[in-house]
Amino acid sequence: MGKNVLISADSTCDMTPALLEKYRVNIIPLYISFGSQSYRDGIEMTPDELYKKYETEGILPKTSAVSIGDFIEYFGALLKEADQVIHFSLSSGLSCTYQNAVLAGQEFPGRVFVLDSKNLSTGQALSIIHAAELLAAGKTAEEIAEILPSYIERVDASFIIESLEFLHKGGRCSALTALGANLLGIKPCIEVRDGKMDVGKKYRGKFRAVLNTYVNERLKDGNFETDRAFVTHAGCPDELVEMVRQAVEEKNLFREVLVTRAGCTISAHCGPNTLGVLFVRSK
Numbered sequence: 001m002g003k004n005v006l007i008s009a010d011s012t013c014d015m016t017p018a019l020l021e022k023y024r025v026n027i028i029p030l031y032i033s034f035g036s037q038s039y040r041d042g043i044e045m046t047p048d049e050l051y052k053k054y055e056t057e058g059i060l061p062k063t064s065a066v067s068i069g070d071f072i073e074y075f076g077a078l079l080k081e082a083d084q085v086i087h088f089s090l091s092s093g094l095s096c097t098y099q100n101a102v103l104a105g106q107e108f109p110g111r112v113f114v115l116d117s118k119n120l121s122t123g124q125a126l127s128i129i130h131a132a133e134l135l136a137a138g139k140t141a142e143e144i145a146e147i148l149p150s151y152i153e154r155v156d157a158s159f160i161i162e163s164l165e166f167l168h169k170g171g172r173c174s175a176l177t178a179l180g181a182n183l184l185g186i187k188p189c190i191e192v193r194d195g196k197m198d199v200g201k202k203y204r205g206k207f208r209a210v211l212n213t214y215v216n217e218r219l220k221d222g223n224f225e226t227d228r229a230f231v232t233h234a235g236c237p238d239e240l241v242e243m244v245r246q247a248v249e250e251k252n253l254f255r256e257v258l259v260t261r262a263g264c265t266i267s268a269h270c271g272p273n274t275l276g277v278l279f280v281r282s283k
Contacts, residue, residue, distance in 0.1 A: 003083035005141045007132055008074075010066060010097055011041040012090040012265045013117075013124040014232055019258070023132035028074045030090075030097065031064035032264045038064070039264075047235060047267040063265045065097040071104030075112050084141040085112045088128050090265075092116045093195035113145040115152070118195035121266050122230035122258075122278045123157030129228070130280075154225070154283070157192040158200060159232075159276035160214050162207045189214060190270070208240060211275060215247045218277055222253075225280040229254045234262040235272035248277055 009015075011029040020027065029040040034053060039045035041063075050061060066074075078085050087105070092098035098116050105112035115131075117124040130151055134144050187210045191200040201217075203210040231245050241259060249257045262274070 003141065004081075005084045005086060005135055006078050006082040007128060007135065008078060008085050008087040009117075009124060009128050010088075010090055010101075011263050012097075012120055013088065013128055014121045014260050014262050014266060015125045015128070016258075016260050019125070019129075019260070023129055025128055025132065026078060026085075028066055028070065030066055030095075030265045032061045032268060033064060034059060034061050041264040045264050047262065047264050050264050050267055051235065051272060061264075061268050063268050065095050065100055068100045068104050071101050072107055075104055075108055079108060079111055083111065086131060086135075086141050086144055087112060087114045088117050088124055088131070089114060090120055090124065091118045091192070091195040093118070094120060094197065113141050115145060115148055116195070117155075118152050119155055119157050119192050120197075121157065121159075121262055121276070122232045122260055123155050123192055125230060125260070126155050126228070126278060126280055127152050151280070154281040155192075155278070156218075156281050157276065157278045158218065159190045159270065159274050160187050160203065160207075160210060161190060161270055162187055162273035207273060208243070211240065211244055212247065215244060215277055219248065219251055219253060219279075223282050224253055225282055226254055227280070228256045228258060229277060229279040230258050230260060232260045232262055232276050232278060234267045234270050234274040236275050241275065244275060244277065254279065 006026055008026040011027055029043055032039045032041055032045050054060060075085055087101055089098035089101050101114045105114045117127055127148060131144050131148055187203045189200040190197050229248055231248060233241050245257055245259055
């Protein structure tokens with residue numbers, strides 16, 4: 001008889017409650033802190049509450065990794081109901097969350113498999129769902145841990161950011177860069193490369209027009225896995241999100257186009273009016 005395997009991830013994967021339930025994914029939250037007060041991402045604070053607190057207090061929140069102790073307690077609880085756990089982490093190039101999960105997993109030899117998503121947000125979710133499908137198809141935890149790294153390398157994650165305010169205040173770009181971008185109407189495309197965030201193309205113009213151009217350019221070469229794409233945003237107006245969803249759907253490249261909203265950790269770094277289309281490249 002096969003082993004009972006659970007799939008796990010941290011809160012930065014930005015999967016909706018419906019997707020978490022459908023693919024039976026367990027979540028451990030990162031932390032958001034305003035001064036000495038700390039909140040669990042998605043449990044004790046929502047993105048809208050984060051933005052409101054930022055507007056009233058003028059202080060950008062800090063994000064914190066899951067501690068080794070938290071992971072040991074979390075994995076221990078999961079292993080009371082399962083034989084093994086496959087855990088997906090926020091990219092090791094962006095946080096020490098991955099390293100903490102690895103160290104905690106060593107307390108459970110042969111039972112916890114920690115995978116570096118080398119991504120963030122629904123760039124993680126694409127890999128998580130693939131693992132869940134492999135598990136449903138009868139693959140073992142060991143086989144999934146071996147298969148996933150090559151899949152992870154093909155995840156294409158990028159976002160358009162309307163304003164560099166949050167990146168600047170979070171110390172991720174200079175005041176001069178932020179000022180120049182605002183004056184010139186530049187909307188940078190942030191791409192995940194080798195597990196780290198990098199600036200790709202710099203678009204100019206109104207956010208709506210830039211989003212249309214961005215979608216057309218990201219999806220023009222036909223080099224895609226056709227299962228699904230995500231449209232993920234950090235608090236954009238509904239009509240803009242729907243416009244992008246329709247634009248992606250009308251290209252008939254993917255069997256499903258899923259819309260999600262970024263949680264507190266991702267939102268604290270990029271700010272509102274950030275939107276991306278995420279998918280997997282073909283081999």
